[in-house]
Amino acid sequence: MDTPQRIAGTRSAALRTVTGDLPPTALHGRCDAHDHLFLTSPQLPGQELADPAAAAAELRAFREAGGGTVVQWTPYGMGRRAAELVRLSRESGVRIVAATGLHQAAHYAPEVIARVGGDLAGLFVAELTEGIGGPGGPRAGLVKVAGGFHGLDAHARRTLSAAAEAHHATGAAIGVHLELGTGALDVLDLLCGAAGVPPRRVVLGHLNRSPDTAVHRAAAGAGAYLAFDGPSRTHHATDWRLPETLAELVDAGFGDRILLGGDTTTAAARSVDGGPGMPYVVDGLRRRLVLTLEEAAVERMLTANPARAFATEWRA
Template sequence: MQSTKIPFVRTVLGDISPAEMGLTYSHEHIVIEESYPTLQYPLFLLNDVDKISKELKSFYDAGGRTMVDTMPADCGRNVLKLAEVSRRTGVHIIAPTGIHLEKYYLPNHWRYSYTEEQLTRLFIADVMIGIDANDYNGPNVDRTTHKAGMIKLATGDEKITAHQEKIFRAVVNTHLETGVPVLTHSNFGKHAIDQVNIFEKLGAHLAHVVISHVDRYEDIGYNRALLETGVRVEYDSAFRWKEKENWTYKLLQALLPDFPDQITMGMDAAKSSYWLSYGGKPGLNFLLTTFKDDLQKMDLVQYYENIFFKNPAQLYSFS
């Protein structure tokens, strides 16, 4: 019998239909609270609700409607501030659960001691019940009504470790149990194909998996092989290629015609120095202005709807 389930997207303020997402940035850092990561990287601190709301209101006024936040459990996530920014600006925000790179956690963090089952239960609770107001950073858990609409994991430069494989299993367990879409961090695209191999082995639905930062891997053949697996990719370095050749543009020119339904984009603007409201540049509207003009110059503007509307709506719908 054919399923009668209606697709939905889970935002911090509640579930919406995929059509309501509108223009979507697929990988952002909207709030990064004071935390272990910001002690190491002070520019990561993004916790001023007024400044954040000013930037996102500008995004909304320029036609933007949804952003995917990508700071997962206990490394700067603040779901209460995400919800407040969404209420103030009208921007739909998808909040994450999951686990980031090891370097963003203390060496004795619970991520290492928790079992696969414990991690799975924690992630499922974020998706189905609500994210802890304390972000699992204290002895008490005070669940909010704000649920996660995406689950994240990360691998670094080194070969994928046994610990990371445990995170993969817990993430895919949650994905298969709840239908929540999966986003991954790759360091400059490294181990992206290895990630896909693990996802396939564990039975994940690759149409609801997106691997981020792969445009930093300066190889068209590698990116093509990755897309041929059926997974989705997220490019976010269009504004970062200063004096060097813009590999984001080079990859889009080579691959968009063959894979128009698998490529999404964001800014990954995790530093305050990228935000106009913090006195930085280019500002989060870059993809709505300069980048759109550049697509026109590259004769790729016909793919704008795929990149920012169609592909995110399919990717971030619960499967």
């Protein structure tokens, strides 16, 4: 296994995958920076991503399209199937980063929230440092939490605060679901203001769903990473505006803050079931973006940018 590089002689910067830590430079192929191989939610009945064979087929299609790394943002209690991720990564040759964390309360049965208990930060740290499911399991490589719609409710404040504690204990990056792409600055105020998380350790998800370029520039200017994920969803305003949205950010000097992902959340959205799925991010979307942007800029969004965003100076 590659040896993670040393930073300042004390900590190692590494991309924490389900099969072990790797140097940031070992990010393999193009990266889908936000997606799901497995996911279940009461909000998506009958569309569960729960079939290992379908996940394996999706990874094969992703690899054939030029993909090499996928960051699965499925958090605690939503059917991550972490042990399957290890096998699938080894068989496909695709590097997989898994998540700890907690989504919005609506995505859980009440007993699941009750089972988590009061020490969310402790749960997140354990899954980052010991393993998902207990010591010896695959370790998570980021914390995934969620904001609210145009603001932060009590559940969001609780989970974001726990994510900040986990970051300070481990150095892990924090990926944040923004409800319909809103509330980005509220999230940064809590995480990077009150809780003291460096903005470069925050990845803001779903910004494609809210075409507010002023907010995009403000978040990028603060140092956060901006994830434009789920571009195949044509009912979102920026599906057809995505090239010009990204061009504005690149022209403003923020091309190094942009990440691209697919956010495949339903079985029907997988490429093997007729949807765009993971291959679209590294093939169809890439080809579409180079019609507007320089190819080198698009390649950085799929390679160098996620390598920096998800490689962590681990403290434990």
